[in-house]
Amino acid sequence: MSSDATQMGPDNERDVALAGEYVLGVLPMGERRTAERRIAEDEAFAVLVRNWQTDLAALDEHFEPQQVPPAVAARVERRLFGDEGARGAGLWGSLAFWRGLAFASVLIAAGLALVVSGAVPLPVGGEQPAMLVADLTGENAPIGLVAHFNRDAGTINVLPAALQDDGGHSLELWAVPGDGVPRSLGLVPHDGGVIAIDRKHVEELGEGVTLAVSLEPAGGSPTGAPTGPVLVAGALSGG
Amino acid sequence: MSTLASDDEIGHLISRVALGDRNAFSSLYRDTSPKLFGVCLRILRQQAQAEDALQDIYVKIWRRAASFAAGKSAPMAWLVTIARNHCIDMIRARRPDPVDIDDAPALADETPDPEAVAIGASEGRRIDHCLEELDADRAKAVVGAYVEGYSYQELAEEYGVPLNTMRTWLRRSLIKLKECLQP
Numbered sequence: 001m002s003s004d005a006t007q008m009g010p011d012n013e014r015d016v017a018l019a020g021e022y023v024l025g026v027l028p029m030g031e032r033r034t035a036e037r038r039i040a041e042d043e044a045f046a047v048l049v050r051n052w053q054t055d056l057a058a059l060d061e062h063f064e065p066q067q068v069p070p071a072v073a074a075r076v077e078r079r080l081f082g083d084e085g086a087r088g089a090g091l092w093g094s095l096a097f098w099r100g101l102a103f104a105s106v107l108i109a110a111g112l113a114l115v116v117s118g119a120v121p122l123p124v125g126g127e128q129p130a131m132l133v134a135d136l137t138g139e140n141a142p143i144g145l146v147a148h149f150n151r152d153a154g155t156i157n158v159l160p161a162a163l164q165d166d167g168g169h170s171l172e173l174w175a176v177p178g179d180g181v182p183r184s185l186g187l188v189p190h191d192g193g194v195i196a197i198d199r200k201h202v203e204e205l206g207e208g209v210t211l212a213v214s215l216e217p218a219g220g221s222p223t224g225a226p227t228g229p230v231l232v233a234g235a236l237s238g239g
Numbered sequence: 240m241s242t243l244a245s246d247d248e249i250g251h252l253i254s255r256v257a258l259g260d261r262n263a264f265s266s267l268y269r270d271t272s273p274k275l276f277g278v279c280l281r282i283l284r285q286q287a288q289a290e291d292a293l294q295d296i297y298v299k300i301w302r303r304a305a306s307f308a309a310g311k312s313a314p315m316a317w318l319v320t321i322a323r324n325h326c327i328d329m330i331r332a333r334r335p336d337p338v339d340i341d342d343a344p345a346l347a348d349e350t351p352d353p354e355a356v357a358i359g360a361s362e363g364r365r366i367d368h369c370l371e372e373l374d375a376d377r378a379k380a381v382v383g384a385y386v387e388g389y390s391y392q393e394l395a396e397e398y399g400v401p402l403n404t405m406r407t408w409l410r411r412s413l414i415k416l417k418e419c420l421q422p
Contacts, residue, residue: 013414020268022411024384025327032331055420057316058366062386065273066280072290076297081261131374165358171258233260 023056036193080212099106134211138233147173148212154202156195156211171231172220175201187220188213199237209236244270250307250314257304268297271315275322282326282388292329296322327388370418377412384409 021027022035037045130152136145148157157175171188173195183204186195197205212233214226221227244252249271255263275296279289299321307317309339376398383389389397395405 007313016417017410018293020417021410024381024409024413025323025331025388026384026394026409027331029328029331029392032328052417053320054311054317054418055366056385057313057319058364059382059385060319062382063274063277063281063319068272068276068293069290072293073272075295077265079298080264082302093306193329201335238317 015045020052021053022049031062045158046107066139082234083162085098111170130206130233132236134234136213136234145213147234147236149197149205149236151202151205154197154199156197158213159218169228170216170218170220171213172216172226174212175205176212177204182226183188184213184221184224185211205236207235207237210234246314249318253300253304253307253314256301257307264301267300271318272297274315275318275392277292278319278322279326281386283329288329288414292322292326296325299325323385323388330388331390365420369416373412373415377408380405381412381416385397 018035022039023034024031027035032065035049039049043186130150132151134147134149136147144160148159149155150157168237173188174182175185176182185197185201189195210233211234212226212230214221214230215228216226217228246313249267249346250268252263252267256267274295275290276293279292279296280286283289285293298320303321307314312320345399373381380389380398384394391402391405392408394409395402398408399403400408
């Protein structure tokens with residue numbers, strides 16, 4: 001190898017080796033902590049570490065999956081969510097949650113079918129369907145939510161249900177009608193997806209109105225307008 | 240048990256966990272805990288410690304999910320990294336290295352073997368090909384450190400060389416490996 005831009009210089013070589021030692025895990029505790037401080041402070045070094053992690057991840061196949069004692073899952077859940085999380089609400093494969101979810105979906109489907117078949121009269125001023133759906137998505141990620149708006153009941157059902165805040169935040173649902181000013185529709189509940197909408201906002205919801213979920217301080221936006229990042233958004237449509 | 244989830248599915252679950260979705264978390268646990276438990280058992284070699292470690296690891300995963308950057312690392316590799324780091328921290332705390340290793344001696348005295356470089360890496364994975372370019376026992380030391388969590392002290396005992404020699408070996412091996420791995 002002659003000298004070219006990709007060749008490692010002595011300093012860089014030392015850092016490449018140190019980053020590799022860190023990722024391998026061979027360093028004694030003190031040096032390990034020192035390396036971690038450098039990862040936090042020195043982006044170039046952090047990149048070297050990430051590159052080694054990517055390179056060596058091919059060795060992960062040496063780790064054979066092993067059966068986990070079932071009790072461990074419950075202990076994890078209790079630590080994260082307390083007793084309430086460990087018992088009820090259908091986590092860890094309990095059928096109750098999935099049955100509930102399936103039941104709700106059936107109701108929604110049946111409601112739509114009834115409207116379409118004309119068995120239930122459309123509401124007064126029935127140019128707007130009684131049920132509207134918005135797929136809420138976000139570029140930076142997170143999860144997609146589906147919001148079902150039931151005009152007659154004055155509710156929005158957000159799926160998947162059972163969203164949890166991290167203790168310090170709430171998720172707040174907003175509507176952005178034609179004038180572009182967001183209206184708070186309420187907090188996305190922790191233990192179920194149904195949000196009762198204030199009547200005056202129900203009137204404003206219709207096809208094309210954007211729904212959005214933002215991350216807010218616990219209890220919701222203190223100002224009445226979104227203060228945190230908008231995680232997901234999407235427009236209501238007749239589906 | 241369940242079929243193995245794809246990396247895409249795992250990435251999607253992590254993104255949902257980042258938003259505090261407990262159901263996604265339980266799916267993620269179901270799909271990935273056997274692999275991570277394999278990491279714990281391999282490195283810690285004790286059932287009870289491995290179970291404790293697994294708990295801690297999933298608590299960390301719940302709390303760090305928001306920092307997972309899908310573009311930067313593969314989801315399963317990200318999870319294994321959290322598990323390996325946790326287990327290695329545990330054994331380093333359990334078996335503190337009594338010897339303070341001198342800082343690294345000079346590294347740059349081995350030039351890559353041109354013949355070895357000339358061998359194409361068209362078959363098999365790049366990492367395997369590059370490990371083959373190392374002396375067999377040095378490649379074994381690299382893999383042993385990664386998979387078993389060996390410390391320098393343990394490697395030195397295993398290979399019957401002084402600690403500093405072991406470190407020089409391994410660092411040179413890492414440099415060679417990186418030269419081979421670079422695109």
